[in-house]
Amino acid sequence: MRIDVVTLFPDFMRQCAAVGVVGRAQQRELLQVETWNPRDYATDNYRTVDGRTCGGGPGMVMLIEPLRSALKAVREAAPDPVHVIYLSPQGARLTQGRVEALAKLPRIALLCGRYEGVDERLLAHEVDEELSIGDYVLSGGELGAAVIIDAVGRLQDGALNDAQSAEQDSFSNGLLDCPHYAKPVHDALGDVPDVLLSGDHAAIRRWRLKQSLGRTWLRRPDLLAQRALDKESRALLDEFRREHAQ
């Protein structure tokens, strides 16, 4: 998969994509991340990329031309069609389901706004989808782009050493993740639950599912409401609720 990022801070974006699982995915050529700086496509001597807000008011707006030229270069850089995403609080909230769909595309481009935003005409003609990583305002779209690169990059086949860990992530099955423990088995902070030391993989699976269901019930009941539960899950959640009520 190829991800092209249009950003005034290319070094920052390249560093975000160079570490950990995503960096390894790039080394394994499972993922390609390229950056494009609109300032390189500005036509004046000052390499201007912003302009005063029409109608008055504070702040500046990113100009159409440098962004349109940068996106033209993005489209021409490789044969596959590009799905262009603009990061902003006005976008649809990013979900794991949307991440999984994006991870299947051959190419996406991430347009990172700065200042007060991007000229609406550019968004209307060049952007396919507007996405938000949450209901808060950042100083630019780069952190949202970094979130998408990470969430999509780690899902590329071969990126994770143990494919299961993608399936068992929080939200991948619509539930929050279960608790995790490592050695030592006994610590001043407490002990590892006995079931995890039992070697009984069926019991461990049930315990983990019960903990995921219980956590989701306690912390994100909205997610639970969206999810049909099979007979086993209903029984495990009832068990968790009874124990929690005691």
Ligand SMILES: Nc1nonc1C(=O)NCC1CCCCC1
């Ligand atoms: N929230 C968000 N989710 O994705 N991006 C977000 C953001 O707050 N972005 C900053 C704005 C700042 C003005 C220009 C456009 C981007």
